Amino acid sequence: MRHPLIIGNWKLHGNKHMVSNFITALRNELSSVIGCDVAIAPPMIYLDRAKYHLTGSSIALCAQNVDTHVSGAFTGEISANMLKDIGAKYIIIGHFERRSYHKESNEYIAEKFAIIKNEGLIPVLCIGESKAENEAYQTEAVCASQLDVVLNRMGAKAFENAIIAYEPLWAISTGKSANPFQAQRVHKFIRDYLVLHDDAVAEQVIIQYGGSVNAGNAAELFTQPDIDGALVGGASLKADVFAAIVKAAAQAKKPDASS
Structure with missing residues (x-):
């Protein structure tokens, strides 16, 4: 059985006081919560x-x-082994803000995926379609193409101990989330697409949803069978709100939750 995972992506927010206060509050909120893995990305x-x-x-x-290099004359970059050295476990790659603002291609993101795996860390590969692509019924084709660059380079086994985060671009930072049935349909497509390459890998891979996830819509999203957690943006900046999302995932994914 897949274990749900909630990651809070703070993006360009925070300060040193927020870090200490947030983590203290979150630890208190989650002290008795079991059944859900949690990570934060300041x-x-x-x-x-x-x-x-x-x-x-x-x-x-x-x-x-993360950068694609391990070391060298690359001013301003951070390597995977440096992140490992300070205790990071997961690394987000392919987020639409990196694809859009920094013009990161599918091939460049696949390079990052490879370097993360080589360091024994866990890539969180973000995939998803734009509003125009969604309206043109290209969601599945876009997601498949974003997976293919990793599949073609490294094979399906690369998705062992890796995370996929489906993020419809039209739902990120807009307050407009895909409804649970829309999200489930795409998550099932992603899993079924991986089945074509390796059914065992497809069954175990965690597929998160990302896109205006909040305390109000989390519970219903997590009741869907192929939604294994969330990559949370704005709602991860307040410890009590983020904790409510974690608790919703833990409750929805309990072995007896559907009985």
């Missing part, structure tokens, strides 16, 4: 501080980005 500059405050908890550390 800005790079606060990762080490966050790791310090997470010591002794089960909450993992996630990075928002």
Whole structure:
């Protein structure tokens, strides 16, 4: 049985006081919650501080980005082995903000995927379609093409101990989330697409939903069979709201939750 995973992506938000206060509050909120893995992704500059405050908890550390090089003359970049050295477990790649603002291609994202796997870390591969692509009924084709670059380069086994985050671009930071049935349909397509390559890998891979997830819509999203958690944006900036999403996932994915 897949274990749900909730990751809070803070994006370009936070300060040193928020890091310590947020983690203290979140640890208190989740002290009795079991059955759901949790990670937070603060800005790079606060990762080490966050790791310090997470010591002794089960909450993992996630990075928002990584370079494709391990070392060298690459001013301003952060390598996967550096992130591993400070205790990161997950690394987000392929987020639409990186694809859009920094012009990261599918091939470049696949390079990042490979370097993360080589360091023994867990890539969180974001895929998803734009509003125009959605309206043109291209959702499945876009998602398949974004998966193909990894499948063609590394094979289906690369998705063992990896995360896929389906993020419809038209739902990110808009307050407009895909309804649970829309999201489930795409998640099932993603899993079925991986089945064509390796059914065992497809069955175990965690597929998160991302796109205006909040405390109000989380529970219904998580009742869907192929939605294994969430990559949470704005709602991850307040500990009580983020904790409510985690609790919703833990409750919905309990073995007896549907009985």
